[in-house]
Amino acid sequence: MKVRRDEEIVARQGPRVYRLAFAQLRSKADAEDVFQEVFLRYVEKLPEFESPEHEKAWFLRVTLNCCRSLWRSAWHKRSVPLDENLPFETRDQWGLHQELLRLPKKYRAVLHLFYWEDMSTAEIAKVTGSTPAAVRKQLERARGMMKELIEKEGLGNV
Amino acid sequence: MFRQTYNSMNERLTPDNQLVQATLQKMEAKRGGRHYGAPRRRGVMIAVAAAVLVCASLTALAAAPGLGQFWESLTAKYGEHVQLVEPVEPPATSTAPDLEETQPQPEAQGASGLQVIAAAVDRDNAEIYFTLTDPEGRIGENALAIGELQVGPLTVPVSARPVFCDPESGAAVFCQSLYSPDGIDGSEATLQITGVYSSDAHPSGDSATFTLALNDLPLTQDPQTLSYTMPSQMDAIAQSWPARYNTISQEGAVTLLAPGEDQPIPGVEGVSISAAGYVDGRLHVQFHLKAPGCSALLQGGMVCSDPQFEPGSSYDDAAFDTLFNLSHGQVVDFYEPSLDKGDNVADSKKGYEYVEIISSLPPDALQHWAWDFHLMQSTPILESTWQQSFPLNVGALPMxxxxxxxxxxxxxxxxxxxxxxxxxxxxxxxxxxxxxxxxxxxxxxxxxxxxxxxxxxxxxxxxxxxxxxxxxxxxxxxxxxxxxxxxxxxxxxxxxxxxxxxxxxxxxxxxxxxxxxxxxxxxxxxxxxxxxxx
Known part of the structure; x- marks a missing residue:
């Protein structure tokens, strides 16, 4: 039964965890490491969720924490791995990926939670451990930086 | 358009089936008592004869039945090559009155307070297992034991998470890895744990996010400096970025600010500025992560108000930080995050007391710049000091x-x-x-x-x-x-x-x-x- 429940939780939260990890790390290999670490932490702690929103917030927050841990690891300081098998199809997708690599990491998180997860600044603040005002400030800066980077690279369709 | 492109990119990102299946297997194995978690970082080689070890294992099992599942996982991991550690004089000590006065529970006998229970050595690598027992059950799986480990002339910070917890006895088994580039010579080791903290960092109240205008830095003219010898391995890695590293290093030595009197940052608890000034034309700013184990995680980013500045093209390559542990006069970490890209700056959970940021920003540019920090703190679970010395045996494994x-x-x-x-x-x-x-x-x-x-x-x-x-x-x-x-x-x-x-x-x-x-x-x-x- 427990294994069955593992499958359900991985199916339900796995894509969300993977995408946020990739959004933060911009590396398939690192995102896979974080993906596994997040679900092992879930097994360690077996948190009881009060609601689907609580479950979602827990996984997002743990994913961000795992990404931070990875950044801090000695190995990750030395190298940024190659990602040769990313599934992007269009020039705009590849270009955006390259520009996101240049964006500060904390801005990547708020952009992802805002645009992909469709979360409000208050919800993002809870997940990132920040304040709604700080999130709004970060979103504003992130958008401004992305605008500059995209225009500079001539990614007109982005 | 950004949302559309961003979301179309994300739609193409899904965990593949191989990853999902591997994760499910590890989850199942973890439930079965085997420790998986982060990949085992270092190979280990154990040095005591198997027959002795089996006897010792049985003794330990009898003494601490609550750890039985842990011993099973340890022997499953290392086979019969398990070295148990007998403490040498002086025995483990604690300054925690509440723990000292607590009589060991029968199921936790032999594991009260700090107890190093196993160690494994392979030339220059070791994994050391130790227990901390709190009958009140405050040490859970989110605990993080902080301290230091001394092996011969080498002292390294300890930051260990539990690999096993026994809720009945309150015993938690921690694992600390050790890497000694000059090899481990079998001398006596001393483990000191100075506190147990929650590994779940949380924002530090109102000061969670703060901005430091560089124009307001308490800069000192001709600041006092100290020269630190870089560990050889770290020096070798740092040399792969010679353009940056060579600006501060001279034949494996670096010049950093001497810590001075703490200058508080308005509205911020837990972090202060201990020195700031220009050294050899470069801006050095040193932060003191105050309070032992305050576990501050500083995530920094550079903010520029200069409309002429182009992101990624000016000082992007100029800022990096050097972390060092002042109490031992050693540089314990060095890396080259770009603050312009919002990298993590310091994490005192790892035992760092000071962090020094070095930048090529010239004095006349400071008016346009600020550093944006995000401060996280962990909750202390037990603040005390435990210490134990033990032999770190080295032997030969079949090969x-x-x-x-x-x-x-x-x-x-x-x-x-x-x-x-x-x-x-x-x-x-x-x-x-x-x-x-x-x-x-x-x-x-x-x-x-x-x-x-x-x-x-x-x-x-x-x-x-x-x-x-x-x-x-x-x-x-x-x-x-x-x-x-x-x-x-x-x-x-x-x-x-x-x-x-x-x-x-x-x-x-x-x-x-x-x-x-x-x-x-x-x-x-x-x-x-x-x-x-x-």
């Missing part, structure tokens, strides 16, 4: 070597001219290795360094510091089946070592006795092995 040099094809990936439109290009070239050693815990491969190894390729965004020796697929076949080895990500050279060799260590998930190996393959090539050597 086999390659019978002759062997040559295999190794893949290299090349960055395309336009990554947005072109795939990476793969090429294969033969590499010859004259050294291979397999022990119960893994395989070490090496070769003499060549001129190209002295200057690893760095192509900007994607840094390729991955020598061929770290890109091997190694499988070991025994009667029980075939097992793939996993690269120890902290166990390979990116520059030639002191012996002028390139070396990489690969770990086995499950212990293998060398004499039982039927075949060993590297990138599909069968490597003949010698007989077992002691």
């Amino acid at each position: 086999r070597q390659n019978a002759a040099p062997f040559t295999v094809d190794v893949e290299t990936l090349h960055l395309p001219e336009n990554p947005a439109e072109e795939d990476f290009v793969s090429s294969w070239a033969p590499s010859t290795f004259d050294g291979l050693r397999v022990t119960p815990f893994g395989v070490t491969v090496s070769r003499p360094a060549v001129a190209e190894d002295e200057a690893p390729e760095n192509d900007g965004i994607l840094k390729r510091l991955a020598p061929d020796v770290s890109k091997l697929e190694i499988t070991v076949e025994t009667a029980e089946g075939t097992q793939a080895c996993i690269l120890d990500k902290e166990g390979y050279t990116v520059l030639p070592d002191e012996q002028g060799r390139m070396t990489a260590r690969y770990l086995l998930e499950k212990t293998v006795e060398p004499e039982e190996i039927i075949s060993l393959k590297v990138n599909g090539v069968d490597v003949p092995l010698t007989d077992v050597m002691p």
